[in-house]
Amino acid sequence: MKVCIYGAGAIGGWIGVKLAQAGCELSVVARGATLEALQRDGLVLSHGEQRSSVPVKASEDPAELGVQDLVVIAVKAPALASVAERIAPLIGPDTLVMTAMNGVPWWFLSGGFGGEFTGQRLAAVDPGGAIDAAIPARHVIGAVVHASCALDGPGKVRLHFGNGLIVGEPSGEASPRVQALHALLQKAGFDAKLSPQIQKDVWYKLWGNMTVNPISALTRATTDLILGDDLVRGFISAVMLEARDIGERIGVPIAETPEDRHAVTRKLGAFKTSMLQDVEAGRAVELDALVSSVRELGQLTGVATPFTDALLGLSRLQARQLGLY
Numbered sequence: 342m343k344v345c346i347y348g349a350g351a352i353g354g355w356i357g358v359k360l361a362q363a364g365c366e367l368s369v370v371a372r373g374a375t376l377e378a379l380q381r382d383g384l385v386l387s388h389g390e391q392r393s394s395v396p397v398k399a400s401e402d403p404a405e406l407g408v409q410d411l412v413v414i415a416v417k418a419p420a421l422a423s424v425a426e427r428i429a430p431l432i433g434p435d436t437l438v439m440t441a442m443n444g445v446p447w448w449f450l451s452g453g454f455g456g457e458f459t460g461q462r463l464a465a466v467d468p469g470g471a472i473d474a475a476i477p478a479r480h481v482i483g484a485v486v487h488a489s490c491a492l493d494g495p496g497k498v499r500l501h502f503g504n505g506l507i508v509g510e511p512s513g514e515a516s517p518r519v520q521a522l523h524a525l526l527q528k529a530g531f532d533a534k535l536s537p538q539i540q541k542d543v544w545y546k547l548w549g550n551m552t553v554n555p556i557s558a559l560t561r562a563t564t565d566l567i568l569g570d571d572l573v574r575g576f577i578s579a580v581m582l583e584a585r586d587i588g589e590r591i592g593v594p595i596a597e598t599p600e601d602r603h604a605v606t607r608k609l610g611a612f613k614t615s616m617l618q619d620v621e622a623g624r625a626v627e628l629d630a631l632v633s634s635v636r637e638l639g640q641l642t643g644v645a646t647p648f649t650d651a652l653l654g655l656s657r658l659q660a661r662q663l664g665l666y
């Protein structure tokens with residue numbers, strides 16, 4: 342199976358190594374120092390004392406890699422528009438595009454999902470519809486990642502904890518192609534699950550990280566300190582209740598309370614969120630996929646979002662001041 346990773350950062354690199362070890366023919370779209378490292382050393386994955394590397398065909402030009410059976414998009418959301426501009430040479434009539442990204446994706450309200458709001462384009466994540474035009478929803482398999490990875494250097498990935506991947510068709514159908522992908526991911530050693538409604542899994546993960554991520558970027562605090570402050574935790578809970586109301590109106594109800602979700606996060610201990618890591622590294626932040634999209638869905642569904650608005654306003658102002666939004 343020909344597999345291309347578009348975005349060989351921490352998550353993309355982790356997925357790529359394991360798929361190559363499962364026998365896939367792996368290629369990567371990369372540039373700069375990452376491209377040089379991949380061409381010289383291959384893709385390297387470390388976990389504890391274990392270290393493995395796999396050879397890859399790496400190029401800055403997708404046309405050099407050609408049509409793939411599976412393209413894994415693992416970039417941060419702000420980079421997706423530029424991916425959409427260049428991805429065409431990788432996609433044939435039967436190519437699967439698996440989106441291993443945080444936040445609300447451009448295909449969220451497709452596949453008949455969303456009730457009366459199905460088919461709506463979210464301007465927060467695909468302002469002019471260019472992403473949907475370049476990567477039509479019929480190619481998409483949604484994915485939710487439950488793992489923590491970081492980069493030790495270009496092309497060198499370190500897995501901290503977690504091994505989970507949830508995949509599903511936007512339509513919820515258990516199609517032969519998604520079943521085959523699920524089987525491949527299991528063969529590659531992932532704790533892979535096939536979801537009957539991938540939007541629900543996307544929304545549940547978002548429900549936890551749409552607050553802690555931007556607050557960590559604002560405060561530079563780890564998650565244990567954020568949830569350990571009663572006032573901050575109360576504000577987070579208020580945002581989460583707004584998002585829970587929105588979820589009920591689009592067909593993804595959450596039975597848990599915010600405190601239930603906080604307990605899950607607390608078990609992970611003290612860690613830096615991905616958005617805090619982005620701020621420290623001077624990378625663009627994923628505010629639109631994580632927060633602006635929720636605000637837009639609130640407007641669409643008629644749910645008032647004063648706490649979400651405050652979170653977005655403060656986070657966006659800080660990111661603009663840092664040149665990261």
